[in-house]
Every structure is written in structure tokens, then in C-alpha cells.
Amino acid sequence: MSLPIDPILPELVSALTAQRRAVLQAAPGAGKTTRVPLALLEAIPGKIVMLEPRRVAARAAAARLAESLGEEPGRTIGYRMRGESMRGNRIEVVTEGILTRMLQSDPELPGIGCIIFDEFHERSLQADLGLALSLEVAGALRDDLHLLVMSATLDAQPVADLMGGAPVITSKGRAFPVETRWAERPLPARHGRQLADAVAAQVREALNEDGSILVFLPGAGEIRAVAERLTGLPKDIAVRALYGAMQLKAQRAAIAPARDGRKIVLATSIAETSLTIEGVRIVIDAGLARRARFDPGSGMSRLVTERVTKAEAEQRRGRAGRTAPGLCYRMWTKGEEGGFAPYPLPEIAEADLAPLALELAAWGAEAADLPFLTQPPEKTLAEARALLTELGCLDATGITAHGKAVAALPTHPRLGHMLLTGGRAAADLAALLEARRPILPGADITPYVRALPRDLQLAEAREIAKRLRRLAPDRPALSPGALLSLAYPDRIARRRSGKDPRYHLSGGKGAKLPPDDALAGETMLVVADTDGHPTEATIRLAAPVTMADIRELHGNRIAEVATCDWSKRNRRIEPRLREMLGALILDERHWKDAPPEAIGAALAEGIRDLGLDVLNWTSAAKRLRARIALVGSPLPPVNDTALLDTLEDWLVPHLNGQRSAEDLARFDPHDALFALLDWPQRQRLDAEAPSHFTAPTGSKVPVDWSDPAQPGIAIRLQELFGLTEHPRVGRTPLRIDLLSPAGRPVQTTSDLPGFWASSYADVRKDMRGRYPKHPWPEDPAVAAPTRRAKPRGT
Structure with a gap:
């Protein structure tokens, strides 16, 4: 032909x-x-x-x-x-x-x-x-x-x-013409029951046309869901599945011509290219593809369901015109197609690059030196190199002997390292991780390992395991969890406190299990697969591991780390000596001899968390801060931002014995603030914003500088007798709160001579009855100031 x-x-x-x-x-x-x-x-x-x-x-x-x-x-x-x-x-x-x-x-x-x-x-x-x-x-x-x-x-x-x-x-030619029919309205959903219902309905409609049908769906789950809905079909119509994890015999059956009648092939994107499925004249395209997206920050990939691109849609359409004129049903509207991306992103731009990084190291070249159509992202490549270094495949000089051995194996570097380090016992586990596992309840991989010799769904994994066993050295057997920790040293997990099965991973990320999962009570796990959520992923495959295995296999990576941090929850510093595996705390105890600088740094962190108001700002400290702010440059800034930024300079050296927010609430920062000033600055402060007013009696009365435009004092009225001019600090008149002999406010004035001449008579009339033992002269402007009561008998 x-x-x-x-x-x-x-x-x-x-x-x-x-x-x-x-x-x-x-x-x-x-x-x-x-x-x-x-x-x-x-x-x-x-x-x-x-x-x-x-x-x-x-x-x-x-x-x-x-x-x-x-x-x-x-x-x-x-x-x-x-x-x-x-x-x-x-x-x-x-x-x-x-x-x-x-x-x-x-x-x-x-x-x-x-x-x-x-x-x-x-x-x-x-x-x-x-x-x-x-x-x-x-x-x-x-x-x-x-x-x-x-x-x-x-x-x-x-x-x-x-x-x-x-x-x-x-x-430009095509074997046979293909008619394209678009949907009148968009798909009701991209996953779940509604998608399966819509696709199954489209298949039943397409059965009115001649020829076998090829249906494109995003994954094996959707294939099973649609197949379940295609019951009660005529006997001469066979329903076949086609996806990567199927056994070879089933794949061949899907591709081969139908013996009698016709067939419906439910396929993933595996059928997009290089395959001619005999008898297919109709393509139904759900317009979806499942892709792996790699997050270099977490070191994990997640599967996402996305719209196909225009190029992929064209490839799928082309399957209908291979052996006869065809028909393509696109389950999206013609208007929607205008928003499709022209091409999918190349895998190198979004995949786990650990295999590529190892191949480049084995080749002895940097990615930038090779003619790549798309250069790999440097950040993702750097994360891949870091993992390979952790696995012992790379060092400062390049690829190691172990790395060369791993590169020669037909597996991902994680699994190759596990195979060479863990021995033949790792072959079954590596094979299960290489092959796509069947859908079974629970995240524990251990039952899959036990089922491998007999479970029909694991035939592909059995074949892989047989090959890998021949490549692995003979070593003492380890538990599945211990073996997994070799492949995933960045995913060793410890259960967090609390009732929910939430875990902290050695790579720094979080993960969780469904509460009813059989592994939910385990303290230590190794995580092999998650849903890839960037903040707290759901664990899909894992195995329990003992602390003894972790110490034996990863002892060289366990470090004792001394930390002195501020606990926001407990509002205090927590000095700890911790055994750390990456970001994972294996053990911790109190650090009795934490040095002052570590304690000071943690207290500074706490004050920044709680704010300066956590300190005991006495009246004297507040007045000092207001005076410094009033004078300004060349005195140091004392606003909140400046003081918080320089805590280590002005405050921390004066802290001694404080450990908690309660301790800080008792600490008066006055002396620490005053120590910020050198001698010339103190002289200037006293000249421009004195701390006290000296009364005619010789009393030192603190000046309130909270309002720089009108500083104030509070003083007993009798101490100002004899003053005929209003008191000032520099050129600024004071606001005076005049007090009774008992210290209670009597009058506020900014014009003392005016007060003597006007309001004083009324105050004298009222006060002399209340405080007869104290002097209340008729003319206070000529009276002698006093701090005392009248002598007895007067």
C-alpha cells in the first residue's frame, strides 16, 4: 500500500x-x-x-x-x-x-x-x-x-x-482523511465520575459509526472507570485497555486486529505515536494528559492532569486515519482549543534530573557544554547533584567509583544505590518501585514485597526483579524500610507530636497519612511516594523503619547540633542539644551550658517576635527614649525599627538571666538605652532636653518629654512660690501640673505668673480648708518656696 x-x-x-x-x-x-x-x-x-x-x-x-x-x-x-x-x-x-x-x-x-x-x-x-x-x-x-x-x-x-x-x-500528506467533530459544550469535569460518564456516553454515540474506536484518557484509573460503564454492549464489540503498566500479552491484544466484529481501545497517551491499532477508524479524545511535575525544593514528583497541547491533539487525531478514512471526536469546544498551548514542555524542563546529572558526570561534561535543544534548569540540576552527592555517586572531583557502578545499572540512581548497597534483597523492592504498582489499599509497601512471587498484577515487577537480582551483590538482608532509607535518605520521616499521623521528613518537608492507614501509628517511616503536594504531601507508599537501622546505615550523616531558639509557642528560649539527620531531629536534650551569646541571640529573636512592649518600660525609660528622639541626630535613632534592628548592640549585653517573656517583662531597658550614648552625646542630651527641672526648693522634678512640643512637669504648688517668670527648659516653656500637698492635680498651667494673679485665689480658698497645715500666702509671687508644712503653732 x-x-x-x-x-x-x-x-x-x-x-x-x-x-x-x-x-x-x-x-x-x-x-x-x-x-x-x-x-x-x-x-x-x-x-x-x-x-x-x-x-x-x-x-x-x-x-x-x-x-x-x-x-x-x-x-x-x-x-x-x-x-x-x-x-x-x-x-x-x-x-x-x-x-x-x-x-x-x-x-x-x-x-x-x-x-x-x-x-x-x-x-x-x-x-x-x-x-x-x-x-x-x-x-x-x-x-x-x-x-x-x-x-x-x-x-x-x-x-x-x-x-x-x-x-x-x-x-504534508496523510494516509487517509480524518473528519473532526468538536463538542458543543465543555466537559463537565476533568476527573472523577462526571468525566467517566461523559466519555462512556460519547463512546456509545460513536458506536453508530463504522470501525473500531480508540479513546484517549489521562490514566489507568480513568480507563477502569470508563470500562465499568461500557457494559451491555453487543457481543461482537470487545473493550480493551492499553497503558504502560500492563503486561505485554494484554498490550498486544489491544493492538492486534479484532478477531470478530470490532473493539474499543481505552488508552493513555502511550497510543499517541508510532502505533497503528488495526481497525481503528474513530478516535475519541478526552483532551487530557497526565504528567509528572518535579519540585526541586522537595525532591518529589507529582502527577498532574492537564489539558493536552495542540500538537498532542493532532497526534491523537492522526490515529484515526492510519488504515482508512477516520473520524475524531474532540471532547472540547472549538473555542476552547484556541487556548491550548502549542507544544508540551520538554521533559528536561520539568523532570527529576538526577538520572541526567549522573549521565553527564559519567560523560565528563557540563550540561552547558553539550548541544541540548533545551538546557536543563540550573536549580533543578543543582538539586540533582546534591542528591547524587548524598548517595555517594558524586564528590568534589566528579563521579565516584560507586557513581560509575550506579550509572551502569538500568534504574534510577536512587534505586541503583539501594541495589548496590542493600544487595539482592533490594531487587524486589527496586522492581516494585520501577514498575507501576497495582491499586491496593494502604501505603505500606511491605505487603507488595510479600505478594511479588504470586500476585498476577505484579508480573512486570517480577521480571524486573529477576534481572536486577543478577546485578546486585550478595549482602545480608535488610528490612524494606531499611532498604528504602538507602534510596530515599531525604525522605526518612518521624511522626510529629499530636493525634494526627503527620510526619517531618529529613529533607525538611512535611507529609501525612490518612488516619485509618495501617502505618498511621508508626513513629519512623521511609517515604517512597507521595501525591507531591508542595507543603504537606499525602504519603502513598512507605515502610516502617527502626531507629537502630537508621543509626547503623546513616550514622555518618547524623550530626549533633546545638541550638538555642526562641519558642513562639512557649514564649521562652529553648537551649537544646540535638541529633540531626538532615532536617530531622532524632533525639534531643536540654543544653545546660548554652553560652551567653547563644542565649542573647535567642532572646533577641523573642523580642523581635513579641515586640518592644514586652520589656518593662518604666516612666524613666520612656522619658529617656522621648528625650533622645527629641534631640535626634547625632544621637542614635530610637524608633521601634531602629531599636529592633540593633537589639544585639544596645540591649543583649545588658540581659542577664532572662529566659522567658515573663523575665523580659520585668527588665527595665533604661540603663541599656542610656548606655547607647557616649559622653558628648549625654552632654548634648542634657543641654537640649534635660531630664529634670530644678525647683526653687532644690527638688529635681522629672520632665515629661512625651510631647516634645510641650514638655511637662508635675510639682507641688508650694515649691514654686516666689517665681515671677514661667519655668522653661531651654527656650521651651513647661506645661506645669500643679499638685496639692497630697500630690493630687489642682491646676495645669503654661503661664505661672498669670495663675498667681488670677486662679490662685480660688485655689487658695479651696485648699487652705483642706490642708490647713500648709502655707497658702495671699501673694504667692513674693512668698518663699517650701517643701514643708507650717511650723507648729503658726
């Missing part, structure tokens, strides 16, 4: 053989995967290696290529992926990580003449790395190496520029 790609194959072969680099852009269904490798067989010497993003696509591509030659895989055509291979002598279809291993093992790639990067638009981390390393090898070691990038929906020009101005060959 002729395919749209066929007319441009001569042009592609000519361009690639002439320039050894090319970019092929062809619509979904054009035939790139099945035609291009065969077209290059005669033109390019050596083996052709073609990368596919997924295992199921690699197997299917190899099978179709071999079928085109009238062969079975294993002769001209082969395939290779982790744990499974069938060698071919000319063309080998491989999953993307295999190319990285080939390059790391022998960068010259002997015997290989061409590398094809199929479906490059998916921009997987391994594809980006593989292209960057291949370009470096082609430039430095193999100028005869041919490199071809193929995609249906890729923005081709940036890739061509990265490849040194490679020619872009375009095939």
Missing part, C-alpha cells in the same frame, strides 16, 4: 547521505516509522538504530518493519529495550535509554551508521540527551555518523539549527 511519505523518500535519502544530518517533518499516519528505516538500508552502510519513546511502540515498529520484508523480528530487523531484546543485523529499534547506554559504553558506536530519533516531538529527557551526545560524538569522533530526527508535530527549524543547519524535509 502506498503511503504519503513515499514520494519524498528519495529527497530524504539524498539529503541525509549528502549532509549526514536531516530533519523529517511528516503528518501523523504518513508512514515515517515503517518506511524511512527501510529506505535507508541500501544508502547507508552499517547498522541503523531507531529510537522509540515507549516499549510497546518499539516492539510494534520492529514487527511492522520485519513484516514489510516478509520476515519475523530477529533477522534483518531487531529490537532492544531494558530486559528484552531480539537482535537484528541491519535495523535495531531501541527504547531511548538504550542509546545512552551504548554511547556511554563506547562513544565511537562501532558498526552503527545511522541513528534515527523517531517521534522526537515528545521531547523525552533521554531523547534530548541522546541527541546531544550523538551530535558531540559525530562532531568529535564520527564524522561519518548519520543523524535523522523525525516528528509529526515538531517545530523543526530549531532542531535543524541545533544540527548545524540540517535540511528540513517535509511530507
Whole structure:
């Protein structure tokens, strides 16, 4: 059968053989995967290696290529992926990580003449790395190496520029036309029962058309929910699921033609590219994709359900026109589509970069030195290097011997470190974490380990475990929790106080369990998987661990840390000696001999928390502060901000024995504030804002400077007899509160001579009856001031 790609194959072969680099852009269904490798067989010497993003696509591509030659895989055509291979002598279809291993093992790639990067638009981390390393090898070691990038929906020009101005060959045709129908109204929900109901209803409507149906859903949970709703269908309609964690046999059944009648395939994005599902003429696209988002701050990834991009929607639509004219139902409105992003973010921009960081270290290069289409984010890369250092894979000089051994394993560096350190007992656990686990109640991973030998849902993990066991050293067996702590040293968790099962992780983040989970009563856990919530994640997979195991396996990372902090809750300093594993407190006790500087720093923290009003601001301290503020520069500022900022300078040296808010409430800051001033500043303060007024009797009366515009004193009236001018401080008249002999206010005046001449007569008339023992002269302006009562007998 002729395919749209066929007319441009001569042009592609000519361009690639002439320039050894090319970019092929062809619509979904054009035939790139099945035609291009065969077209290059005669033109390019050596083996052709073609990368596919997924295992199921690699197997299917190899099978179709071999079928085109009238062969079975294993002769001209082969395939290779982790744990499974069938060698071919000319063309080998491989999953993307295999190319990285080939390059790391022998960068010259002997015997290989061409590398094809199929479906490059998916921009997987391994594809980006593989292209960057291949370009470096082609430039430095193999100028005869041919490199071809193929995609249906890729923005081709940036890739061509990265490849040194490679020619872009375009095939615009499609195998068969595809009609597109948009929804009249938006989906009622992006998850849950409403989504499943809406998709199932759309499937039943589509059954009125001819052909099998391919339905795109975000994940396995949604696939199961829709399948449950598709009951009571005619007997000649089979419902199949297709997602990554399925067994190979079930995947093949989903892809194979229906024996009788037709089928409904409920698939994740695994079916977007490189797969032809026989008989499919109808695509139903829910418009959703599930992606992993990595948070470098927590070191955790979380799955999020998002809208597909325009490029992904086009890929999905293209599945309907592979073998016959097709129909695509898009479960969103045409108006909504205008807001879709054009392309998904490349995985390198949002993934866990620990595997990439280890590969770069093994290659001996920095990311900035390699031709990446998108450079990895430096912050995420730095977090990845920090983890690898913690795992012993990197040190100050680069990759360690242990790191090289970990890099050679077909696992994430966390699991590789666990495997090499924990031995064969870690193989089952690593396999369970590599494979997607079945949906079972509870977060405890231990039952999964026990179930591995017999549970049918864990067949994929069993196969992985078998391979990993051969790569692991023989070591004494450890518990699942102890093994997990090797892989996740940053996720060792201790239960917080309180009734709820909330945990503090050694990496500094928080996590929680549902209250009814079997692990909810455990004091110590190691967390393998969470929902990725950035503040307090829900634990989805964990195992209990003992303190003895933590001390034995991580003793070199446990440090004694002396802390003296202010407790906001208890309103006091808390000197502690703590055993710390990262951010996790393993043990603590009172620090009896905390040095004064540590205590002072904690008290300063407490005062900043509570505010300056926590101190005992006596009248004298308040007056002193007001006087300093009145004079201003060159005296130091004494506003709240300035005093709080400089607590360590003016206040802390005067604190002695204070430990709590109650202690601080008894501390008078007057002397500490006065000590802020040197001798010239004190002289200036006394000259411009004296602390006391000297009465005619010689009494020192404090001046109230709380109102700088009108400072005041409070003094017994008799002590001012004989004054004919109003008292002043400098040029400023005093506000005088005149007091009775008993110290009670009688009158307030800012004009003492005026008071003597007017109001005094009324005051004398009233006061002499109350206080007959005290002098009340008719003319106070000429009387002698006194602090005493009249002598007896007068």
C-alpha cells in the first residue's frame, strides 16, 4: 500500500547521505516509522538504530518493519529495550535509554551508521540527551555518523539549527482523511465520575459509526472507570485497555486486529505515536494528559492532569486515519482549543534530573557544554547533584567509583544505590518501585514485597526483579524500610507530636497519612511516594523503619547540633542539644551550658517576635527614649525599627538571666538605652532636653518629654512660690501640673505668673480648708518656696 511519505523518500535519502544530518517533518499516519528505516538500508552502510519513546511502540515498529520484508523480528530487523531484546543485523529499534547506554559504553558506536530519533516531538529527557551526545560524538569522533530526527508535530527549524543547519524535509500528506467533530459544550469535569460518564456516553454515540474506536484518557484509573460503564454492549464489540503498566500479552491484544466484529481501545497517551491499532477508524479524545511535575525544593514528583497541547491533539487525531478514512471526536469546544498551548514542555524542563546529572558526570561534561535543544534548569540540576552527592555517586572531583557502578545499572540512581548497597534483597523492592504498582489499599509497601512471587498484577515487577537480582551483590538482608532509607535518605520521616499521623521528613518537608492507614501509628517511616503536594504531601507508599537501622546505615550523616531558639509557642528560649539527620531531629536534650551569646541571640529573636512592649518600660525609660528622639541626630535613632534592628548592640549585653517573656517583662531597658550614648552625646542630651527641672526648693522634678512640643512637669504648688517668670527648659516653656500637698492635680498651667494673679485665689480658698497645715500666702509671687508644712503653732 502506498503511503504519503513515499514520494519524498528519495529527497530524504539524498539529503541525509549528502549532509549526514536531516530533519523529517511528516503528518501523523504518513508512514515515517515503517518506511524511512527501510529506505535507508541500501544508502547507508552499517547498522541503523531507531529510537522509540515507549516499549510497546518499539516492539510494534520492529514487527511492522520485519513484516514489510516478509520476515519475523530477529533477522534483518531487531529490537532492544531494558530486559528484552531480539537482535537484528541491519535495523535495531531501541527504547531511548538504550542509546545512552551504548554511547556511554563506547562513544565511537562501532558498526552503527545511522541513528534515527523517531517521534522526537515528545521531547523525552533521554531523547534530548541522546541527541546531544550523538551530535558531540559525530562532531568529535564520527564524522561519518548519520543523524535523522523525525516528528509529526515538531517545530523543526530549531532542531535543524541545533544540527548545524540540517535540511528540513517535509511530507504534508496523510494516509487517509480524518473528519473532526468538536463538542458543543465543555466537559463537565476533568476527573472523577462526571468525566467517566461523559466519555462512556460519547463512546456509545460513536458506536453508530463504522470501525473500531480508540479513546484517549489521562490514566489507568480513568480507563477502569470508563470500562465499568461500557457494559451491555453487543457481543461482537470487545473493550480493551492499553497503558504502560500492563503486561505485554494484554498490550498486544489491544493492538492486534479484532478477531470478530470490532473493539474499543481505552488508552493513555502511550497510543499517541508510532502505533497503528488495526481497525481503528474513530478516535475519541478526552483532551487530557497526565504528567509528572518535579519540585526541586522537595525532591518529589507529582502527577498532574492537564489539558493536552495542540500538537498532542493532532497526534491523537492522526490515529484515526492510519488504515482508512477516520473520524475524531474532540471532547472540547472549538473555542476552547484556541487556548491550548502549542507544544508540551520538554521533559528536561520539568523532570527529576538526577538520572541526567549522573549521565553527564559519567560523560565528563557540563550540561552547558553539550548541544541540548533545551538546557536543563540550573536549580533543578543543582538539586540533582546534591542528591547524587548524598548517595555517594558524586564528590568534589566528579563521579565516584560507586557513581560509575550506579550509572551502569538500568534504574534510577536512587534505586541503583539501594541495589548496590542493600544487595539482592533490594531487587524486589527496586522492581516494585520501577514498575507501576497495582491499586491496593494502604501505603505500606511491605505487603507488595510479600505478594511479588504470586500476585498476577505484579508480573512486570517480577521480571524486573529477576534481572536486577543478577546485578546486585550478595549482602545480608535488610528490612524494606531499611532498604528504602538507602534510596530515599531525604525522605526518612518521624511522626510529629499530636493525634494526627503527620510526619517531618529529613529533607525538611512535611507529609501525612490518612488516619485509618495501617502505618498511621508508626513513629519512623521511609517515604517512597507521595501525591507531591508542595507543603504537606499525602504519603502513598512507605515502610516502617527502626531507629537502630537508621543509626547503623546513616550514622555518618547524623550530626549533633546545638541550638538555642526562641519558642513562639512557649514564649521562652529553648537551649537544646540535638541529633540531626538532615532536617530531622532524632533525639534531643536540654543544653545546660548554652553560652551567653547563644542565649542573647535567642532572646533577641523573642523580642523581635513579641515586640518592644514586652520589656518593662518604666516612666524613666520612656522619658529617656522621648528625650533622645527629641534631640535626634547625632544621637542614635530610637524608633521601634531602629531599636529592633540593633537589639544585639544596645540591649543583649545588658540581659542577664532572662529566659522567658515573663523575665523580659520585668527588665527595665533604661540603663541599656542610656548606655547607647557616649559622653558628648549625654552632654548634648542634657543641654537640649534635660531630664529634670530644678525647683526653687532644690527638688529635681522629672520632665515629661512625651510631647516634645510641650514638655511637662508635675510639682507641688508650694515649691514654686516666689517665681515671677514661667519655668522653661531651654527656650521651651513647661506645661506645669500643679499638685496639692497630697500630690493630687489642682491646676495645669503654661503661664505661672498669670495663675498667681488670677486662679490662685480660688485655689487658695479651696485648699487652705483642706490642708490647713500648709502655707497658702495671699501673694504667692513674693512668698518663699517650701517643701514643708507650717511650723507648729503658726
